[in-house]
Amino acid sequence: MNQKSQRDQAHIRTLDGLRGCAALAVTMFHGILHFNVSLIPRVLYAPAQSLSDGTDIWVKFLLAIFNGDSAVILFFVLSGYVLGASLDRTLDRGEPALVTSIEFLVKRVARIYPAMFFCMLVYMLLSFVFVPHIEYPVISPITAFQSATLYDIGVHGPSWSLLVEVVAAPFVVAFVLLRRTFGFFALVLAIGYAMLAIDYPVLVGSLPNLWPYLVSFGIGVALSSPEFKAIDFDVKPTHLAISIVLFVFARHFVARGNISGLIVHSFLAGLVVFTASRAYRGLAYKFLISRPVQFLGRISYSFYLLNVPILYAVWGTILIINPHPEKHYLLWGVGSALVTTILTLPLAVFSERFIERPGIFFISSLIRRVNNLRKSLAHAS
Structure with a gap:
């Protein structure tokens, strides 16, 4: 595959690889921090x-990776790009x-919610099994429903980013329409507006957690534009590697x-x-398109959701084995993340295959039928 064929594809495998790496990073991140929140x-x-302690420097390195x-942030840029x-x-x-625009918003909601509802069902069932045998969140049907609808995300912390995805969707539509109507210049101004919203959340209606991240969606939309794709730039292996390190x-x-x-x-x-x-060669490119990373990318959304209830189960079990894991927080934290990853994978595969895909197929079929009906009525009139 050459650079042009990679960037002209509707589906770019390297971006799937990035998504998979990001989902795994979130699990490791929470594992490392859990037993030592200080x-x-x-x-x-x-x-x-500013760090001087050797252990702190090592932990900082891990928390950076x-x-x-x-x-x-990478998820949001990828969303802006793909959408x-x-x-x-x-x-x-x-x-x-x-x-x-209406179809897009309907598809976006239908893409996000089914897997979240399945996740909260799993979370509630695990709560019934584990409470009070281990330390585990109490998930009632009401709590599960409120969390699944993103009304109250308290028991599923990472789902705050899903709420951002939902409220950002109309802005993504606006970014694209602005660019198509008034040119790329208008999109640049819109991204500048999004930057101002970081200091003044009222500029985006003070929508939950949107103000720090709208600029990421705007950047993604800009990168997907024909104007950006027309830029003739040969991406060398070092470009991708340096970008990732920075x-x-x-x-x-x-x-x-x-x-x-x-x-x-x-x-x-x-x-x-x-x-x-645009990458098509080099070690970083080969890593991102490798089978394990592509597998993670395919199930990344369900994995991102389902690792939360599994993490709590693993943490609760660790507290039975060792009531004071904070003494070796890094060992227990990294270990909990690795065990959680192994346990979450089959659930994520199931969710991606039997929840995500059918949901996408159903809403796409429904929209196609509505469009056919709309066009038939238009021709008849």
């Missing part, structure tokens, strides 16, 4: 150059903008609350997506 202010949020913040490209393909076929480590040298750090982190995520989408 790491969050002392190590995770501290600039790397397996970083939840980096993962979700922007999908909207463009539909609009290029001459479909009305209003109809396309994205993984750069933000850990600035204070957590630094807005410029967040913006640079978002643009570096965009650089990773840009170089990965």
Whole structure:
């Protein structure tokens, strides 16, 4: 495969690989931190150059590689890229903008919610099994429903990013329509507006957690645009490798609350997506398209959701084996993440095959039938 064929594909395998790596990183991230939450202010949020303890430096290195913040920013840039490209393909076929926008939003909701409902069903069943035998969240049917609908995400922390995906969807539509109507210049202005929203959340209606991350979606939409794809740039193996290294480590040298750090982190995520989408050689490229990483990418969404109830089960079991895991928090934390990964994989495979795929097929079939009916009525009139 050459560079042009890679970037012209509707489905780019390297991006699947990035998604799989990000999902695994989130599990490791939570595992490392769980038994020593003091790491969050002392190590995770501290600039790397301010650390002097050898163990803290080592943990900082691990938290940079397996970083939840980096993962979700990468998820959001990937969403902007994939969704922007999908909207463009539909609009290029001459479909009305209003109809396309409504279909897009319906598909987005249908893509996100089925797997989340399945996850909360699993979570509730595990709660019935484990409570009160081990330390485990109590998940009542009401709690499960509220979490599945993203009304209350307290018992499933990572699902906050799903809520961001839902509320960001109309903005993705707006970004694409702005660019198609007024040109790429308008999209650049919109991304600038998204940057201002980081300091002034009211600019995006103070929607939950959208203000720090809307710029990531905008960057993804820009990267998927014909204007960006027309740029003739030969991505060498070193470009992708350097992009990944900078994205993984750069933000850990600035204070957590630094807005410029967040913006640079978002643009570096965009650089990773840009170089990965055009890469066709090199070790990083081969790693991203390898079978294990592609497998993780395929099930990444279900894995991202289902690892949470499994993590709690593993943590609760560890507390029975060793009531004081904080004394060796790194060993128990990394171990819990690895065990959780192994246990979550079959559940994620099941969810991807029997929940995600049928949901996508059903909503696509329904929309196709509605469109056929709409066109038939239009011809008849």
